[in-house]
Amino acid sequence: MEAxxxxxxxxxxxxxxxxxxxETVALKSINLDIRPSEFISIIGPSGCGKSTLLxxxxxxxxxSAGTVTVNGKEAHQARLDHDYGMVFQQPVLFDWRTIxxxxxxxxxxxxxxxxxxQQRARELLQMVELGGxxxxxxxxxxxxxxxxxxxxxxxxxxxxLLLMDEPFGALDEMTRERMNMExxxxxxxxxxxxxxxxxxxxxxxxxxxxxxxxxxxxxxIMQIVDIDLPIPRGEHTRQDPALFEAERAVREWLRKAEAFxx
Amino acid sequence: MAAAxxxxxxxKLPRAIRQFFALLILLLLLxxxxxxxKWISGDPWRPDANPFGLDHNPPYRFKIASDLNLPHLWDIFxxxxxxxxxxGPPLISVLFSASLFTFREAIxxxxxxxxxxxxxxxxxxxxxxxxxxxxxxxxxxxxxPILAIAPMVIIWLKAGxxxxxxxxxxxxxxxVTINTLRGLRSPEPTAVELMASYAATxxxxxxxxxxxAALPYIFxxxxxxATASVVxxxxxxxxxxxxxxxxxxxxxxxxxxxxxxSRLWAAIIASALVGILFFGLVTLAERLVLRDRxxxxxx
Numbered sequence: 001m002e003a004x005x006x007x008x009x010x011x012x013x014x015x016x017x018x019x020x021x022x023e024t025v026a027l028k029s030i031n032l033d034i035r036p037s038e039f040i041s042i043i044g045p046s047g048c049g050k051s052t053l054l055x056x057x058x059x060x061x062x063x064s065a066g067t068v069t070v071n072g073k074e075a076h077q078a079r080l081d082h083d084y085g086m087v088f089q090q091p092v093l094f095d096w097r098t099i100x101x102x103x104x105x106x107x108x109x110x111x112x113x114x115x116x117x118q119q120r121a122r123e124l125l126q127m128v129e130l131g132g133x134x135x136x137x138x139x140x141x142x143x144x145x146x147x148x149x150x151x152x153x154x155x156x157x158x159x160x161l162l163l164m165d166e167p168f169g170a171l172d173e174m175t176r177e178r179m180n181m182e183x184x185x186x187x188x189x190x191x192x193x194x195x196x197x198x199x200x201x202x203x204x205x206x207x208x209x210x211x212x213x214x215x216x217x218x219x220x221i222m223q224i225v226d227i228d229l230p231i232p233r234g235e236h237t238r239q240d241p242a243l244f245e246a247e248r249a250v251r252e253w254l255r256k257a258e259a260f261x262x
Numbered sequence: 263m264a265a266a267x268x269x270x271x272x273x274k275l276p277r278a279i280r281q282f283f284a285l286l287i288l289l290l291l292l293x294x295x296x297x298x299x300k301w302i303s304g305d306p307w308r309p310d311a312n313p314f315g316l317d318h319n320p321p322y323r324f325k326i327a328s329d330l331n332l333p334h335l336w337d338i339f340x341x342x343x344x345x346x347x348x349x350g351p352p353l354i355s356v357l358f359s360a361s362l363f364t365f366r367e368a369i370x371x372x373x374x375x376x377x378x379x380x381x382x383x384x385x386x387x388x389x390x391x392x393x394x395x396x397x398x399x400x401x402x403x404x405x406x407p408i409l410a411i412a413p414m415v416i417i418w419l420k421a422g423x424x425x426x427x428x429x430x431x432x433x434x435x436x437x438v439t440i441n442t443l444r445g446l447r448s449p450e451p452t453a454v455e456l457m458a459s460y461a462a463t464x465x466x467x468x469x470x471x472x473x474x475a476a477l478p479y480i481f482x483x484x485x486x487x488a489t490a491s492v493v494x495x496x497x498x499x500x501x502x503x504x505x506x507x508x509x510x511x512x513x514x515x516x517x518x519x520x521x522x523x524s525r526l527w528a529a530i531i532a533s534a535l536v537g538i539l540f541f542g543l544v545t546l547a548e549r550l551v552l553r554d555r556x557x558x559x560x561x
Binding site: 088109 | 450452453455456457458460462466470474477554555
């Protein structure tokens with residue numbers, strides 16, 4: 001029995017500046033189903049439309065052709081229903097709010113009452129191991145901590161779908177690896193579906209059930225690589241020969257994607 | 263290589279005190295420069311007319327440094343204590359009540375201009391077409407000299423504090439519009455996308471993102487407007503025939519300049535003090551409102 005996909009792309013094209021001199025076909029004929037509770041990474045050469053794909057799911061932009069379905073609804077309706085949480089490459093925290101109030105932001109917009117908001121934000125900050133930083137200001141935290149706040153914020157409404165656009169791209173290697181571990185733990189804990197855009201092969205393989213390799217201009221899905229590493233993953237995974245094998249496979253497809261683009 | 267700056271240096275005085283001393287030193291230097299110029303090229307110093315009892319004949323005579331053009335600083339300060347006219351109250355009390363009068367007009371103009379400027383910014387932010395269509399006229403309005411506008415405003419509104427406040431508002435709304443608009447547009451695109459991902463309403467985006475982001479810009483504008491409104495109020499008084507404010511005092515002492523130049527200088531000092539006071543009040547409000555923000559504006 002195939003479960004109902006959380007996200008479904010049906011023949012989706014995205015063309016920017018259509019008809020203009022600088023017309024760009026960002027995505028071409030995208031067909032993709034994402035299963036519930038899946039962790040799926042999107043990787044590809046820069047300019048291949050990875051972020052565009054994510055923004056289509058979030059209804060931050062509209063497809064030029066085809067349909068994007070989220071939880072069985074149009075992506076637009078899913079956004080209005082608050083079906084997903086989003087994490088950007090930059091933490092995008094508001095300077096004028098404390099850490100606690102930053103996490104409360106989506107709950108405020110959704111109209112939760114104050115007590116519930118505070119309770120929920122405290123729990124989430126505990127979960128991302130930032131208990132005790134409630135009254136700090138964003139600029140007092142390191143880059144990794146700021147990104148953890150933005151993950152907590154995205155999880156505030158317990159969405160079943162988490163969209164992450166190169167969330168650890170700006171972090172150093174060590175912090176990134178630690179954040180990967182934490183994200184993996186959060187994913188297992190919350191049973192969310194995660195769509196994760198990255199340009200790091202090791203990050204994609206370590207975290208995912210499936211890795212989507214894309215080619216650029218126009219962006220197409222080149223190959224979907226299944227990652228059959230046992231879950232939970234952790235330090236032991238980093239020693240697993242199957243990890244190297246999977247990384248090698250993804251790297252090979254990326255090479256082909258790049259050759260294809262050129 | 264730049265070394266990391268320590269969080270706080272215990273040997274250093276608090277910032278406010280250091281700023282105060284810096285200002286004091288600057289003022290003393292200016293005063294020294296002023297009197298040095300008079301020492302070199304002013305009118306002769308008579309021993310009974312200066313606090314040091316100096317008898318000195320400057321080697322040069324420059325017109326700019328004469329007692330008429332550049333009175334001695336002690337003469338200017340002494341003028342505050344002397345009567346403002348024959349058998350009248352002392353100048354300081356006249357200037358004090360004039361300052362209060364003008365300050366009130368300036369505050370009204372500041373409020374009118376601030377509200378108008380803010381509303382214009384909100385409209386321009388919301389409707390890009392209006393921004394492109396109307397902004398050139400708003401800019402053009404600022405190139406018309408206030409001295410040309412002021413008499414017209416007085417004819418339309420009758421001479422009184424309302425017309426003066428409107429003239430002051432004319433000078434103050436523009437920086438508020440420009441800066442507020444810039445502040446409302448300052449959030450990075452991803453911040454707006456973040457709000458969009460919550461399906462936030464336009465109102466939520468305004469209240470939770472655009473307005474808080476614009477606050478530092480708005481305060482910068484208000485600081486400019488605070489001083490501009492004092493200038494506007496003084497200029498507004500001139501063609502209105504209002505004699506109770508600093509504009510009236512300046513006009514009055516201007517006509518007696520030949521006989522007692524120091525009174526006009528005293529009025530100028532009073533005007534500057536009103537402007538500085540207003541600026542200081544806005545800065546204080548800014549510090550209070552933005553105290554939790556990163557890297558406070560150094561101004």
